[in-house]
Amino acid sequence: MSRRALIAGGVLAALWVLCGWLPYALYAAGGSLATMSQLIPSPMQRGVFGSPVAWAVIVQVLMVIVLVAGFAALAPRLATGRASFVPGWLTTILLAFAVGAVIDLGSFVSWVGAFGIRGAIGTMGAAALTAYWAVLVGWVPALVFARVGRSERSDAAPPRPRRRLSARAAIIPAIAGIALLVLPFAAQAGHDATQAQLREEQMQAQADADPSGAAAPDASAPGEPVPTSARAEGPLPADACTTDNTTIAAPAPDGATGHRGQSLQLINVSEEACVVDGYPDVAYGDQNDHLLDVTVEHGRSFMAEDPGPAPITLQPGESASAVIGWDANSEHGQLAARSLWIAVAPGERRLSWDLPLDIIAGSTVSITAWQPQVLPEG
Numbered sequence: 001m002s003r004r005a006l007i008a009g010g011v012l013a014a015l016w017v018l019c020g021w022l023p024y025a026l027y028a029a030g031g032s033l034a035t036m037s038q039l040i041p042s043p044m045q046r047g048v049f050g051s052p053v054a055w056a057v058i059v060q061v062l063m064v065i066v067l068v069a070g071f072a073a074l075a076p077r078l079a080t081g082r083a084s085f086v087p088g089w090l091t092t093i094l095l096a097f098a099v100g101a102v103i104d105l106g107s108f109v110s111w112v113g114a115f116g117i118r119g120a121i122g123t124m125g126a127a128a129l130t131a132y133w134a135v136l137v138g139w140v141p142a143l144v145f146a147r148v149g150r151s152e153r154s155d156a157a158p159p160r161p162r163r164r165l166s167a168r169a170a171i172i173p174a175i176a177g178i179a180l181l182v183l184p185f186a187a188q189a190g191h192d193a194t195q196a197q198l199r200e201e202q203m204q205a206q207a208d209a210d211p212s213g214a215a216a217p218d219a220s221a222p223g224e225p226v227p228t229s230a231r232a233e234g235p236l237p238a239d240a241c242t243t244d245n246t247t248i249a250a251p252a253p254d255g256a257t258g259h260r261g262q263s264l265q266l267i268n269v270s271e272e273a274c275v276v277d278g279y280p281d282v283a284y285g286d287q288n289d290h291l292l293d294v295t296v297e298h299g300r301s302f303m304a305e306d307p308g309p310a311p312i313t314l315q316p317g318e319s320a321s322a323v324i325g326w327d328a329n330s331e332h333g334q335l336a337a338r339s340l341w342i343a344v345a346p347g348e349r350r351l352s353w354d355l356p357l358d359i360i361a362g363s364t365v366s367i368t369a370w371q372p373q374v375l376p377e378g
Contacts, residue, residue: 002076004148009071012092012141013064019137020044020060043096043133045126052197055190062183063099069176070095075145088145092138093131098180100130106184110191212356213332214287223290226339230281232347237275241314243349245270248280248342250353254303255328260358261303262324266344266370268314276370277311280322281346284359285339292337293361301325301366309369319373326365334360344370 019042026037044063049056071091078087104124112120236242247269253262268274284292300306304323312320329336337359341350359365 002072004145005072005075006068007148008075008088008141008145009068011144012071012095012138013067015137015140016043016063016067016096017060019133024049041133041136043099043130045129052190052193055186055193058186059183059190062179062186065179066099066176066183067095069172069179070098071141071145073173073176079145085139085142085146088142089138091145092141093134096130096134096138097127099183100127102180102184103127103187106188110188212336212358214336214360215333217287219288221288221290223286223288225289226283226285226291226341226352227350229343229349230283230346233278233345236345236347239273239275241266241268241274241276241344243344243351245272245274246276246314246344248344248351250340250342250355252355253324253357258328259302260326260328261301262357264322264324264342265319265373266314266321267319268316271316273313273315275311275313276320276344278309278345279367279369281343281348281350282324282365282367283341283350284337284357285341285352286335286361287338288335289339292335292359294337294359295364297364297366298369299366300368302327304368306366306368307371310371312370312372320370321373322370323368324365325367326359326363329358329360329363331358331360336360 019040023037023040023042024044026033026040044060071088074094075084075088075091078091080087103126107123107126108120110120111123115122245268247267249265249267251263253260255261264280266276266280279298282296284294286292298306301323303325314320337357338354339352340355340357341352343350
Protein backbone atom coordinates (compact mmCIF):
# COMPACT_ATOMS: atom_id res chain seq x y z
CA MET A 1 0.00 0.00 0.00
CA SER A 2 1.75 3.18 -1.19
CA ARG A 3 1.92 6.36 0.79
CA ARG A 4 1.18 8.45 -2.29
CA ALA A 5 -2.14 6.65 -2.86
CA LEU A 6 -3.22 7.39 0.71
CA ILE A 7 -2.22 11.05 0.34
CA ALA A 8 -4.07 11.39 -2.97
CA GLY A 9 -7.10 9.63 -1.46
CA GLY A 10 -7.05 12.09 1.43
CA VAL A 11 -6.99 14.99 -1.05
CA LEU A 12 -9.93 13.44 -2.89
CA ALA A 13 -11.93 13.10 0.33
CA ALA A 14 -11.07 16.68 1.37
CA LEU A 15 -12.28 18.03 -1.99
CA TRP A 16 -15.43 15.93 -1.73
CA VAL A 17 -16.31 17.38 1.68
CA LEU A 18 -15.32 20.93 0.68
CA CYS A 19 -17.30 20.90 -2.56
CA GLY A 20 -20.27 19.44 -0.70
CA TRP A 21 -20.33 21.83 2.23
CA LEU A 22 -19.30 25.09 0.55
CA PRO A 23 -22.26 25.32 -1.88
CA TYR A 24 -24.61 24.29 0.91
CA ALA A 25 -23.27 27.02 3.21
CA LEU A 26 -23.48 29.65 0.46
CA TYR A 27 -27.03 28.61 -0.42
CA ALA A 28 -28.07 28.78 3.24
CA ALA A 29 -26.59 32.31 3.48
CA GLY A 30 -29.04 33.49 0.81
CA GLY A 31 -28.84 36.54 -1.44
CA SER A 32 -26.03 36.77 -3.97
CA LEU A 33 -24.10 34.05 -2.11
CA ALA A 34 -26.91 31.60 -2.93
CA THR A 35 -26.39 32.39 -6.62
CA MET A 36 -22.64 31.75 -6.26
CA SER A 37 -23.38 28.32 -4.78
CA GLN A 38 -24.64 27.18 -8.19
CA LEU A 39 -21.19 27.79 -9.71
CA ILE A 40 -19.47 25.24 -7.46
CA PRO A 41 -19.89 21.57 -8.48
CA SER A 42 -21.06 19.45 -5.55
CA PRO A 43 -20.92 15.66 -5.25
CA MET A 44 -23.55 15.56 -2.48
CA GLN A 45 -27.28 15.98 -2.91
CA ARG A 46 -29.02 18.45 -0.60
CA GLY A 47 -30.89 15.57 1.00
CA VAL A 48 -27.70 14.55 2.78
CA PHE A 49 -27.71 17.86 4.65
CA GLY A 50 -31.41 17.60 5.42
CA SER A 51 -30.94 14.41 7.44
CA PRO A 52 -30.65 14.53 11.23
CA VAL A 53 -27.12 15.56 12.19
CA ALA A 54 -26.06 12.11 13.44
CA TRP A 55 -27.09 10.36 10.23
CA ALA A 56 -25.62 13.09 8.01
CA VAL A 57 -22.27 12.68 9.80
CA ILE A 58 -22.37 8.89 9.47
CA VAL A 59 -23.14 9.08 5.74
CA GLN A 60 -20.36 11.57 5.05
CA VAL A 61 -17.83 9.61 7.15
CA LEU A 62 -18.66 6.47 5.15
CA MET A 63 -18.14 8.42 1.93
CA VAL A 64 -14.73 9.60 3.13
CA ILE A 65 -13.71 6.04 4.05
CA VAL A 66 -14.75 4.75 0.63
CA LEU A 67 -12.80 7.49 -1.15
CA VAL A 68 -9.59 7.26 0.88
CA ALA A 69 -9.43 3.48 1.22
CA GLY A 70 -10.75 2.91 -2.28
CA PHE A 71 -8.16 5.22 -3.87
CA ALA A 72 -5.37 3.65 -1.83
CA ALA A 73 -6.46 0.18 -2.97
CA LEU A 74 -7.35 0.83 -6.61
CA ALA A 75 -5.02 3.53 -7.93
CA PRO A 76 -1.73 1.58 -7.54
CA ARG A 77 -3.25 -1.36 -9.41
CA LEU A 78 -4.39 0.79 -12.33
CA ALA A 79 -1.07 2.67 -12.55
CA THR A 80 1.44 1.02 -14.93
CA GLY A 81 5.05 2.10 -15.15
CA ARG A 82 5.43 5.84 -14.95
CA ALA A 83 1.89 6.56 -16.11
CA SER A 84 -0.03 7.51 -12.97
CA PHE A 85 -1.95 10.74 -13.71
CA VAL A 86 -4.61 9.21 -15.96
CA PRO A 87 -5.04 6.12 -13.72
CA GLY A 88 -5.44 8.42 -10.74
CA TRP A 89 -8.13 10.45 -12.51
CA LEU A 90 -9.88 7.27 -13.65
CA THR A 91 -9.79 5.97 -10.06
CA THR A 92 -11.45 9.15 -8.84
CA ILE A 93 -14.24 8.83 -11.41
CA LEU A 94 -14.80 5.14 -10.62
CA LEU A 95 -14.97 5.73 -6.87
CA ALA A 96 -17.28 8.73 -7.17
CA PHE A 97 -19.56 6.80 -9.51
CA ALA A 98 -19.59 3.85 -7.10
CA VAL A 99 -20.66 6.07 -4.19
CA GLY A 100 -23.47 7.60 -6.24
CA ALA A 101 -24.51 4.24 -7.68
CA VAL A 102 -24.97 2.51 -4.32
CA ILE A 103 -26.99 5.48 -3.05
CA ASP A 104 -29.17 5.30 -6.17
CA LEU A 105 -29.58 1.55 -5.69
CA GLY A 106 -30.68 2.04 -2.08
CA SER A 107 -33.11 4.77 -3.13
CA PHE A 108 -34.57 2.59 -5.89
CA VAL A 109 -35.12 -0.39 -3.57
CA SER A 110 -36.74 1.85 -0.94
CA TRP A 111 -39.20 3.57 -3.28
CA VAL A 112 -40.05 0.95 -5.91
CA GLY A 113 -42.80 -0.50 -3.71
CA ALA A 114 -44.50 2.87 -3.24
CA PHE A 115 -43.91 4.55 -6.61
CA GLY A 116 -43.34 1.66 -9.01
CA ILE A 117 -40.31 1.26 -11.25
CA ARG A 118 -40.71 4.58 -13.10
CA GLY A 119 -41.29 6.52 -9.91
CA ALA A 120 -38.34 4.88 -8.18
CA ILE A 121 -36.09 5.66 -11.13
CA GLY A 122 -37.13 9.29 -10.74
CA THR A 123 -35.64 9.33 -7.25
CA MET A 124 -32.22 8.38 -8.60
CA GLY A 125 -29.55 10.65 -10.02
CA ALA A 126 -26.73 10.53 -7.47
CA ALA A 127 -24.43 8.49 -9.74
CA ALA A 128 -24.60 11.03 -12.57
CA LEU A 129 -23.98 13.85 -10.11
CA THR A 130 -20.94 12.24 -8.46
CA ALA A 131 -19.40 11.07 -11.74
CA TYR A 132 -19.77 14.54 -13.28
CA TRP A 133 -18.13 16.05 -10.23
CA ALA A 134 -15.22 13.59 -10.47
CA VAL A 135 -14.67 14.44 -14.14
CA LEU A 136 -14.41 18.14 -13.25
CA VAL A 137 -12.38 17.85 -10.04
CA GLY A 138 -10.74 14.45 -10.20
CA TRP A 139 -7.59 15.78 -11.89
CA VAL A 140 -6.49 17.33 -8.58
CA PRO A 141 -6.00 14.06 -6.61
CA ALA A 142 -4.69 12.49 -9.82
CA LEU A 143 -2.04 15.19 -10.06
CA VAL A 144 -1.10 14.69 -6.41
CA PHE A 145 -0.87 10.95 -7.04
CA ALA A 146 1.43 11.51 -10.01
CA ARG A 147 3.66 14.15 -8.37
CA VAL A 148 4.14 12.26 -5.13
CA GLY A 149 4.82 9.16 -7.17
CA ARG A 150 7.77 10.84 -8.95
CA SER A 151 9.18 11.97 -5.62
CA GLU A 152 8.90 8.47 -4.18
CA ARG A 153 10.62 6.92 -7.18
CA SER A 154 13.55 9.32 -7.00
CA ASP A 155 14.13 8.62 -3.30
CA ALA A 156 13.29 4.95 -3.33
CA ALA A 157 15.69 2.04 -2.96
CA PRO A 158 16.08 -0.49 -5.81
CA PRO A 159 12.81 -2.27 -6.48
CA ARG A 160 12.19 -5.52 -4.70
CA PRO A 161 10.52 -8.54 -6.21
CA ARG A 162 6.75 -8.44 -5.81
CA ARG A 163 5.33 -10.67 -3.13
CA ARG A 164 1.99 -12.30 -3.00
CA LEU A 165 -0.80 -10.15 -1.60
CA SER A 166 -0.66 -10.45 2.18
CA ALA A 167 -3.64 -10.46 4.54
CA ARG A 168 -2.56 -7.05 5.82
CA ALA A 169 -2.58 -5.60 2.31
CA ALA A 170 -6.16 -6.81 1.87
CA ILE A 171 -7.44 -4.82 4.85
CA ILE A 172 -7.72 -1.50 3.00
CA PRO A 173 -9.80 -2.88 0.10
CA ALA A 174 -11.99 -4.71 2.62
CA ILE A 175 -12.59 -1.52 4.56
CA ALA A 176 -13.53 0.31 1.37
CA GLY A 177 -15.89 -2.48 0.34
CA ILE A 178 -17.62 -2.69 3.70
CA ALA A 179 -18.09 1.09 3.84
CA LEU A 180 -19.52 1.03 0.31
CA LEU A 181 -22.01 -1.69 1.28
CA VAL A 182 -23.12 0.07 4.45
CA LEU A 183 -23.42 3.50 2.77
CA PRO A 184 -26.86 3.05 1.08
CA PHE A 185 -28.40 1.68 4.28
CA ALA A 186 -27.08 4.65 6.27
CA ALA A 187 -28.30 7.11 3.63
CA GLN A 188 -31.76 5.55 3.64
CA ALA A 189 -31.87 5.46 7.44
CA GLY A 190 -31.09 9.18 7.46
CA HIS A 191 -33.89 9.78 4.94
CA ASP A 192 -36.34 7.73 7.02
CA ALA A 193 -35.37 9.65 10.15
CA THR A 194 -35.97 12.92 8.30
CA GLN A 195 -39.41 11.80 7.14
CA ALA A 196 -40.32 10.65 10.65
CA GLN A 197 -39.26 14.02 12.02
CA LEU A 198 -41.31 15.84 9.39
CA ARG A 199 -44.37 13.70 10.19
CA GLU A 200 -43.96 14.44 13.88
CA GLU A 201 -43.70 18.18 13.20
CA GLN A 202 -46.76 18.01 10.96
CA MET A 203 -48.76 16.17 13.62
CA GLN A 204 -47.68 18.73 16.20
CA ALA A 205 -48.70 21.56 13.88
CA GLN A 206 -52.09 19.94 13.37
CA ALA A 207 -52.48 19.53 17.13
CA ASP A 208 -51.61 23.20 17.63
CA ALA A 209 -53.88 24.34 14.82
CA ASP A 210 -56.86 26.42 15.84
CA PRO A 211 -60.13 24.52 15.24
CA SER A 212 -61.68 27.75 13.93
CA GLY A 213 -59.03 27.95 11.20
CA ALA A 214 -57.37 31.05 12.61
CA ALA A 215 -53.69 31.64 11.93
CA ALA A 216 -51.39 29.32 13.87
CA PRO A 217 -49.35 30.83 16.71
CA ASP A 218 -46.05 32.30 15.54
CA ALA A 219 -43.42 32.96 18.19
CA SER A 220 -41.47 35.20 15.78
CA ALA A 221 -44.44 37.38 14.80
CA PRO A 222 -44.04 41.12 15.52
CA GLY A 223 -46.27 42.72 18.11
CA GLU A 224 -46.46 44.13 21.61
CA PRO A 225 -47.78 42.43 24.74
CA VAL A 226 -51.20 43.44 25.99
CA PRO A 227 -50.68 46.29 28.49
CA THR A 228 -51.81 45.41 32.01
CA SER A 229 -53.59 48.76 32.22
CA ALA A 230 -54.67 51.62 29.97
CA ARG A 231 -53.94 55.31 30.42
CA ALA A 232 -56.23 56.80 33.07
CA GLU A 233 -58.72 59.45 32.00
CA GLY A 234 -58.27 61.34 35.27
CA PRO A 235 -58.02 60.79 39.01
CA LEU A 236 -60.67 58.55 40.55
CA PRO A 237 -62.68 59.63 43.60
CA ALA A 238 -61.70 58.16 46.94
CA ASP A 239 -64.86 56.04 47.00
CA ALA A 240 -64.47 54.76 43.43
CA CYS A 241 -64.75 51.09 42.54
CA THR A 242 -61.27 49.82 41.68
CA THR A 243 -59.48 46.57 41.01
CA ASP A 244 -58.76 46.29 44.73
CA ASN A 245 -62.37 46.37 45.93
CA THR A 246 -64.16 44.66 43.03
CA THR A 247 -63.92 41.66 40.77
CA ILE A 248 -65.30 41.06 37.27
CA ALA A 249 -67.07 38.04 35.83
CA ALA A 250 -66.94 37.52 32.05
CA PRO A 251 -68.92 34.45 30.93
CA ALA A 252 -68.91 33.09 27.39
CA PRO A 253 -70.69 35.29 24.83
CA ASP A 254 -74.22 34.83 23.53
CA GLY A 255 -75.00 34.89 19.83
CA ALA A 256 -77.66 36.01 17.42
CA THR A 257 -77.58 35.72 13.64
CA GLY A 258 -74.32 37.41 12.67
CA HIS A 259 -73.97 39.17 16.03
CA ARG A 260 -72.34 38.48 19.37
CA GLY A 261 -72.87 39.85 22.87
CA GLN A 262 -70.91 39.29 26.07
CA SER A 263 -72.24 40.39 29.47
CA LEU A 264 -69.81 41.62 32.11
CA GLN A 265 -70.55 41.70 35.81
CA LEU A 266 -68.73 43.99 38.27
CA ILE A 267 -69.07 42.80 41.88
CA ASN A 268 -68.17 44.76 45.00
CA VAL A 269 -66.14 42.31 47.10
CA SER A 270 -65.15 44.79 49.79
CA GLU A 271 -66.86 45.61 53.10
CA GLU A 272 -67.65 49.19 52.05
CA ALA A 273 -69.71 50.78 49.32
CA CYS A 274 -67.97 52.00 46.16
CA VAL A 275 -69.06 54.08 43.18
CA VAL A 276 -68.59 53.16 39.51
CA ASP A 277 -69.21 55.71 36.78
CA GLY A 278 -68.43 55.25 33.11
CA TYR A 279 -67.33 52.51 30.78
CA PRO A 280 -65.22 49.40 31.33
CA ASP A 281 -61.71 49.29 29.89
CA VAL A 282 -61.51 46.46 27.31
CA ALA A 283 -58.63 45.00 25.27
CA TYR A 284 -57.88 41.71 23.50
CA GLY A 285 -54.83 39.51 23.01
CA ASP A 286 -54.21 37.38 19.91
CA GLN A 287 -52.86 33.83 19.55
CA ASN A 288 -49.29 35.19 19.84
CA ASP A 289 -50.06 36.88 23.17
CA HIS A 290 -49.84 40.28 21.48
CA LEU A 291 -52.28 43.17 21.66
CA LEU A 292 -54.94 42.64 18.99
CA ASP A 293 -55.73 45.67 16.83
CA VAL A 294 -59.38 46.20 17.82
CA THR A 295 -61.33 49.47 17.96
CA VAL A 296 -63.41 49.75 21.14
CA GLU A 297 -66.34 52.19 20.89
CA HIS A 298 -68.64 53.39 23.66
CA GLY A 299 -72.32 52.95 22.86
CA ARG A 300 -75.06 50.59 21.83
CA SER A 301 -74.77 47.43 19.76
CA PHE A 302 -77.21 45.00 18.15
CA MET A 303 -77.16 43.03 21.42
CA ALA A 304 -77.65 45.83 23.96
CA GLU A 305 -78.70 49.43 24.42
CA ASP A 306 -76.36 51.90 26.13
CA PRO A 307 -77.95 53.91 28.99
CA GLY A 308 -74.92 56.19 29.09
CA PRO A 309 -72.58 56.79 32.00
CA ALA A 310 -74.05 57.58 35.42
CA PRO A 311 -72.75 57.15 39.00
CA ILE A 312 -73.78 53.81 40.52
CA THR A 313 -73.25 53.03 44.18
CA LEU A 314 -72.53 49.39 44.87
CA GLN A 315 -73.02 48.14 48.37
CA PRO A 316 -70.93 45.16 49.49
CA GLY A 317 -72.00 42.16 47.42
CA GLU A 318 -73.93 44.23 44.87
CA SER A 319 -73.02 44.29 41.19
CA ALA A 320 -73.25 46.31 38.00
CA SER A 321 -73.27 45.06 34.42
CA ALA A 322 -72.13 46.07 30.95
CA VAL A 323 -72.39 44.42 27.54
CA ILE A 324 -69.78 44.07 24.80
CA GLY A 325 -71.26 43.67 21.33
CA TRP A 326 -69.70 42.91 17.93
CA ASP A 327 -70.46 41.42 14.54
CA ALA A 328 -69.39 37.85 13.89
CA ASN A 329 -66.20 37.42 11.83
CA SER A 330 -64.53 34.66 9.87
CA GLU A 331 -61.31 33.73 11.68
CA HIS A 332 -59.81 31.68 8.85
CA GLY A 333 -56.12 32.54 8.56
CA GLN A 334 -56.59 35.62 10.77
CA LEU A 335 -55.15 36.98 13.97
CA ALA A 336 -58.06 36.55 16.36
CA ALA A 337 -58.92 37.25 19.98
CA ARG A 338 -57.72 34.50 22.27
CA SER A 339 -57.70 36.43 25.53
CA LEU A 340 -59.96 39.09 27.01
CA TRP A 341 -58.59 41.89 29.20
CA ILE A 342 -60.98 44.04 31.27
CA ALA A 343 -60.65 46.66 34.00
CA VAL A 344 -63.39 48.48 35.88
CA ALA A 345 -62.08 51.75 34.39
CA PRO A 346 -59.10 52.97 32.33
CA GLY A 347 -56.02 53.22 34.52
CA GLU A 348 -57.01 50.28 36.71
CA ARG A 349 -55.24 46.93 36.53
CA ARG A 350 -56.78 44.65 33.92
CA LEU A 351 -58.04 41.15 34.67
CA SER A 352 -57.60 38.60 31.90
CA TRP A 353 -59.30 35.42 30.66
CA ASP A 354 -58.17 32.90 28.05
CA LEU A 355 -61.25 33.01 25.88
CA PRO A 356 -61.43 32.32 22.11
CA LEU A 357 -63.65 34.88 20.39
CA ASP A 358 -64.46 35.54 16.72
CA ILE A 359 -62.99 39.04 16.93
CA ILE A 360 -60.20 39.56 14.40
CA ALA A 361 -57.64 42.27 13.78
CA GLY A 362 -59.34 45.41 12.48
CA SER A 363 -62.67 44.62 14.12
CA THR A 364 -64.80 47.12 16.03
CA VAL A 365 -66.56 46.23 19.29
CA SER A 366 -69.07 48.33 21.23
CA ILE A 367 -69.24 48.51 25.00
CA THR A 368 -72.07 49.89 27.11
CA ALA A 369 -71.58 51.87 30.29
CA TRP A 370 -71.79 50.18 33.67
CA GLN A 371 -75.43 50.01 34.77
CA PRO A 372 -77.17 48.62 37.83
CA GLN A 373 -77.48 44.84 37.78
CA VAL A 374 -81.09 43.85 37.27
CA LEU A 375 -81.84 40.87 39.49
CA PRO A 376 -84.60 38.42 38.56
CA GLU A 377 -87.74 38.68 40.63
CA GLY A 378 -88.79 36.01 43.05
